Amino acid sequence: MHEALREAVGEAVGGRVTELTDLQRTPLDYDAFLAHRTVSRLRGYAIADGIRVPWTMIEKRTEGPGLASPYLLDNGSREFAAYGSGLLDDVAPGIGAPKLYGALQDETGGRTLWLEEIHHDGARPLDAESILAAARDLGGMAGRWLVREPAEPWYFTGWIDRHSQPEAVEAGLATLRRTHPDAVTRLGDRLARTEQLILDQSRYRTILESLPQTLCHHDAVGANIFRSHGRTVLIDWESVGAGPVGADLASLVFSSVRRGDALAGVMLPVVEEALVRYAAALRVEAPSVTVEEVRLGFDASVALRWKLAVDVVAGLEKGQPPRRGSLPDEDPDVALEELIGLVDLLLASADRALHPARDPGP
Known part of the structure; x- marks a missing residue:
């Protein structure tokens, strides 16, 4: 060596x-x-x-x-x-x-x-400026590869199952159906909505497989995003492969908050602007793709992440709310509020994906 x-x-x-x-x-x-x-x-x-x-x-x-x-x-x-x-x-x-x-x-x-060692020019957890710049650049990448038909034999193909975790469905439903008092108090009707979300997972797969496909990083979370000299540099290309428009934006928005690479109070207010920038950059390269398709890809990709809500419920049962890996010293109550805010985004996206004409809000 x-x-x-x-x-x-x-x-x-x-x-x-x-x-x-x-x-x-x-x-x-x-x-x-x-x-x-x-x-x-x-x-x-x-x-x-x-x-x-x-x-x-x-x-x-x-x-x-x-x-x-x-x-x-x-x-x-x-x-x-x-x-x-x-x-x-x-x-x-x-x-x-x-x-x-x-x-x-x-x-x-x-x-x-x-x-090459890359240095991040912005703040961590990601600030709004870095989030919006990354959303735009991920959209540009998606648009560019829409016309290249990515199909290498080594591309990652199991990204839907990685997020939807079919092997965990039975245990997840059992956790929700125990209706622990603390979970009912903190989450209310989110429990029933999450159960339906789990039961609808095959519908989200069908949506995602029907959308225009492009090249995706499939792990575009904040820890893997660097703003360097005016560009977005992504590390850890271990999951690169084909996926629908909007999938990488879901990783940026949802998974970054889940891991603690971004704060819900910073991310959630800019979600709509991030989607607009992603779609605009994508359509420069691929104008045949509609904003509605991008939004549907984003919402259906977020809807795969039902496990977050179950993890929150399991944590409330144990009296140990789930922690966020990039913020190991975060106050548990703060972490819980951040994750419940993310559950709201999860459920709103899931509802929009199945009922695009409706906008239930967070």
Whole structure:
């Protein structure tokens, strides 16, 4: 691996590297539940064309099949293929990916990517400006790929099941039907509406599969979004694949708040503007797609995320409201209010998707 890393550093510094010195490796926080995946910041000095120069990059490694789970192998292989294919060299005018400096698949089947380190120019959790800029740029990417018919064999195809979690339906319905007093007090008729939402999941799938399909990141949450030098840069292309218009906007809006990458008080007031900007940018490239189709794709994609409401109910039963991973020290009462606000968005979107002429509001 040393030789491959030296070549990657050469790509980063733009010269022929003869020696690496003072190498430092700093592990970065990255989805701790995914064992046998590591992300580190590497830095040091290189002797390049006779000159000592500093360098830094991100190393992302997925272990081979002897260690990593099939799920992790699948994701790691997809991102490795995405970079190797050249797909990410020119995603869209407003969307970028970190530059690839080098890649290695070793004898164990492990895969390593050496990538450009990206720095976010805005605030975290995401501020309204970054949210709206990302919505616009995601729309531009969707519009550009509508006319390219994305169909690589390694594209991710299971995104609907990943969000709708059919394997969890039976337990989810049982949780709602226990009508725990605390859940009834805090959620009221949201319990019955969520039960119907779960029972309607096949209808949302049908809607999503009927809409214009494009290239989606499928994990465009705040933690994976960087505003850098006036562009939106997306990291973690492990779930890239085909999906309907509006799907990435649902990830940005809904999943960012669910994870704590954005605050409901910042996100929810700009949802409509985000949709307008996404649709406008998409229609520059693909004017045949209507705003109504974009809105339907967004609403139906949000409606897949019924598990949030069940998680809130389960937390109330246990006296431990669900926490948001990007805000581990958040006050539990604040977290609960944020998530109940998101439940309202979930239910409103679900209703609009099945009854587009109606607008029940949050």
